[in-house]
Amino acid sequence: xxxxxxxxxxxxxxxxxxxxxxxxxxxxxxxxxxxxxxxxxxxxxxxxxxxxxxxxxxxxxxxxxxxxxxxxxxxxxxxxxxxxxxxxxxxxxxxxxxxxxxxxxxxxxxxxxxxxxxxxxxxxxxxxxxxxxxxxxxxxxxxxxxxxxxxxxxxxxxxxxxxxxxxxxxxxxxxxxxxxxxxxxxxxxxxxxxxxxxxxxxxxxxxxxxxxxxxxxxxxxxxxxxxxxxxxxxxxxxxxxxxxxxxxxxxxxxxxxxxxxxxxxxxxxxxxxxxxxxxxxxxxxxxxxxxxxxxxxxxxxxxxxxxxxxxxxxxxxxxxxxxxx
Amino acid sequence: xxxxxxxxxxxxxxxxxxxxxxxxxxxxxxxxxxxxxxxxxxxxxxxxxxxxxxxxxxxxxxxxxxxxxxxxxxxxxxxxxxxxxxxxxxxxxxxxxxxxxxxxxxxxxxxxxxxxxxxxxxxxxxxxxxxxxxxxxxxxxxxxxxxxxxxxxxxxxxxxxxxxxxxxxxxxxxxxxxxxxxxxxxxxxxxxxxxxxxxxxxxxxxxxxxxxxxxxxxxxxxxxxxxxxxxxxxxxxxxxxxxxxxxxxxxxxxxxxxxxxxxxxxxxxxxxxxxxxxxxxxxxxxxxxxxxxxxxxxxxxxxxxxxxxxxxxxxxxxxxxxxxx
Numbered sequence: 001x002x003x004x005x006x007x008x009x010x011x012x013x014x015x016x017x018x019x020x021x022x023x024x025x026x027x028x029x030x031x032x033x034x035x036x037x038x039x040x041x042x043x044x045x046x047x048x049x050x051x052x053x054x055x056x057x058x059x060x061x062x063x064x065x066x067x068x069x070x071x072x073x074x075x076x077x078x079x080x081x082x083x084x085x086x087x088x089x090x091x092x093x094x095x096x097x098x099x100x101x102x103x104x105x106x107x108x109x110x111x112x113x114x115x116x117x118x119x120x121x122x123x124x125x126x127x128x129x130x131x132x133x134x135x136x137x138x139x140x141x142x143x144x145x146x147x148x149x150x151x152x153x154x155x156x157x158x159x160x161x162x163x164x165x166x167x168x169x170x171x172x173x174x175x176x177x178x179x180x181x182x183x184x185x186x187x188x189x190x191x192x193x194x195x196x197x198x199x200x201x202x203x204x205x206x207x208x209x210x211x212x213x214x215x216x217x218x219x220x221x222x223x224x225x226x227x228x229x230x231x232x233x234x235x236x237x238x239x240x241x242x243x244x245x246x247x248x249x250x251x252x253x254x255x256x257x258x259x260x261x262x263x264x265x266x267x268x269x270x271x272x273x274x275x276x277x278x279x280x281x282x283x284x285x286x287x288x289x290x291x292x293x294x295x296x297x298x299x300x301x302x303x304x305x306x307x308x309x310x311x312x313x314x315x316x317x318x319x320x321x322x323x324x325x
Numbered sequence: 326x327x328x329x330x331x332x333x334x335x336x337x338x339x340x341x342x343x344x345x346x347x348x349x350x351x352x353x354x355x356x357x358x359x360x361x362x363x364x365x366x367x368x369x370x371x372x373x374x375x376x377x378x379x380x381x382x383x384x385x386x387x388x389x390x391x392x393x394x395x396x397x398x399x400x401x402x403x404x405x406x407x408x409x410x411x412x413x414x415x416x417x418x419x420x421x422x423x424x425x426x427x428x429x430x431x432x433x434x435x436x437x438x439x440x441x442x443x444x445x446x447x448x449x450x451x452x453x454x455x456x457x458x459x460x461x462x463x464x465x466x467x468x469x470x471x472x473x474x475x476x477x478x479x480x481x482x483x484x485x486x487x488x489x490x491x492x493x494x495x496x497x498x499x500x501x502x503x504x505x506x507x508x509x510x511x512x513x514x515x516x517x518x519x520x521x522x523x524x525x526x527x528x529x530x531x532x533x534x535x536x537x538x539x540x541x542x543x544x545x546x547x548x549x550x551x552x553x554x555x556x557x558x559x560x561x562x563x564x565x566x567x568x569x570x571x572x573x574x575x576x577x578x579x580x581x582x583x584x585x586x587x588x589x590x591x592x593x594x595x596x597x598x599x600x601x602x603x604x605x606x607x608x609x610x611x612x613x614x615x616x617x618x619x620x621x622x623x624x625x626x627x628x629x630x631x632x633x634x635x636x637x638x639x640x641x642x643x644x645x646x647x648x649x650x
Contacts, residue, residue, distance in 0.1 A: 023464070028471040079434060083427040102408040102474060105430060109404060110467040112437055117460045120453070128445070128452065135442045139348070142435040146353040149427060 008049045012042040031095045031107035044177040045070045051181030064121025075111035126183045137176040144168030171203025198299035205292035211236035227269030241281040333374045337367040356420045356432035369502040370395045376506030379630045389446025400436035451508045462501040469494030496528025523624035530617035536561035552594030566606040
């Protein structure tokens with residue numbers, strides 16, 4: 001039987017909620033439980049289950065790696081929040097706020113090890129391949145986070161550099177989740193590679209969509225405040241393309257807003273958005289998103305299972321891409 | 326052929342020096358190279374090689390796990406230094422001083438992943454066992470570090486709690502290194518367990534020795550300043566036993582020194598050392614060290630290889646235990 005994404009998401013949520021860490025000391029494990037109970041889309045475990053479900057039905061057989069990828073993802077959020085000095089995550093205070101920075105570092109370290117322990121709970125026939133892919137992905141994600149931090153200090157980030165950064169920071173984990181699901185399901189190398197590429201392209205489209213929503217999202221639906229990226233001078237696809245297309249006069253105005261110290265938030269958001277509109281980067285970003293969606297669809301088409309089995313992944317792609325929040 | 330510990334140490338040092346990380350970005354990998362080039366005893370990789378060498382001679386066959394255990398150990402030092410706000414490590418500025426805290430967190434994360442990648446480079450026949458033991462050990466070390474941080478805030482740490490903390494924070498990694506070496510060498514379960522226990526007891530003796538040297542070491546030989554633990558109120562074996570043995574009057578004097586805010590360092594060190602001497606905790610600590618050394622020797626005796634092959638491990642134990650620095 002084919003499970004729907006929403007059914008799988010419910011199953012993952014229940015499974016994650018029921019996880020208990022009986023090891024000692026509580027001071028190390030309570031933050032882990034806290035982070036995992038914050039919820040979220042559970043996108044990565046759901047993708048792993050969906051890929052597996054293209055080939056097999058006993059989704060309960062792969063709870064180890066499914067749990068591993070979600071624990072891993074939450075460790076990256078935990079450490080990223082420390083590095084970004086973020087106070088809130090999904091509306092709740094972050095671990096270094098509830099406890100302290102040292103606890104956040106150490107519990108994050110423990111979560112990375114726990115992720116490996118869960119990930120290693122997979123059948124012998126593919127354990128080496130699964131762990132090798134997982135390690136490579138985890139290393140790439142460190143590289144992406146490092147690039148992201150370096151780009152904050154730079155004004156000359158190119159489109160290619162930006163796409164490479166989001167590929168490493170975000171997309172490889174979606175790709176890895178799908179490929180591990182496929183490998184666990186016994187897929188051919190061709191199929192698991194195609195699902196990997198599907199995830200990669202979906203991930204880039206997803207992140208570009210994030211950039212787009214931050215400026216052009218519907219404030220009534222979008223969870224965060226519109227214009228947050230503009231206020232913190234985040235080098236998004238929109239900003240990079242705006243600089244690329246601007247003449248000297250507009251470039252100077254953009255620069256002035258990046259360097260400005262005294263302004264009302266609304267004023268800066270309106271001015272930068274107006275420049276984006278004049279430069280046509282809204283459409284440009286939309287086109288780029290569509291391009292990556294098409295690439296993802298092409299990759300999915302290469303997966304050699306009946307079309308009706310792939311419908312759920314295609315629906316998920318569409319849902320994510322035409323989401324409002 | 327049996328390699329001496331010092332020969333193996335040279336080989337490890339050369340191997341670690343020659344490691345190059347060709348991945349990008351440099352901002353992530355330069356701190357890794359920096360940390361690994363700081364040197365140190367390379368005790369854990371040497372122990373792994375010595376255990377392996379009890380059964381096999383081709384030590385070059387296990388460079389993967391040997392490198393993995395040293396990269397892992399250096400990741401723990403890197404993150405511990407961030408958590409302790411330590412400025413120096415082996416006389417050189419720490420990573421968060423040379424770069425910054427975020428770089429130290431992230432490069433440490435990358436080193437943990439790199440450690441797994443090296444560790445996974447081992448023959449299929451024991452890969453699962455090796456990785457499972459490595460993960461369990463890495464988790465225990467997080468637990469030990471958490472306990473260590475919690476103990477800083479407590480005044481009622483017992484001897485048993487303290488020994489459990491140093492077992493988790495320090496000894497399990499020595500034990501793990503030896504057991505992985507034995508497993509890679511094809512040792513029996515009995516032998517690899519005995520070597521694990523040997524490492525565990527050696528580790529506890531080693532850490533107690535550290536506490537002892539900090540107060541009673543020869544200043545001319547001891548690398549750090551004598552009395553460092555006393556100055557920072559570290560709950561060492563000596564302090565815990567002193568509190569346990571002290572009458573109310575001496576307990577009050579110890580408490581007063583722990584809470585004191587205005588004093589010269591020499592004064593505090595002399596006063597606390599005098600209390601230790603009166604309470605006989607110097608001898609008590611020495612006896613405890615000897616007890617763990619004997620236990621380690623008993624474990625080594627259980628390893629079913631010819632006595633002459635075990636000589637080098639016994640020598641290393643003696644060297645470490647009667648070291649002056």
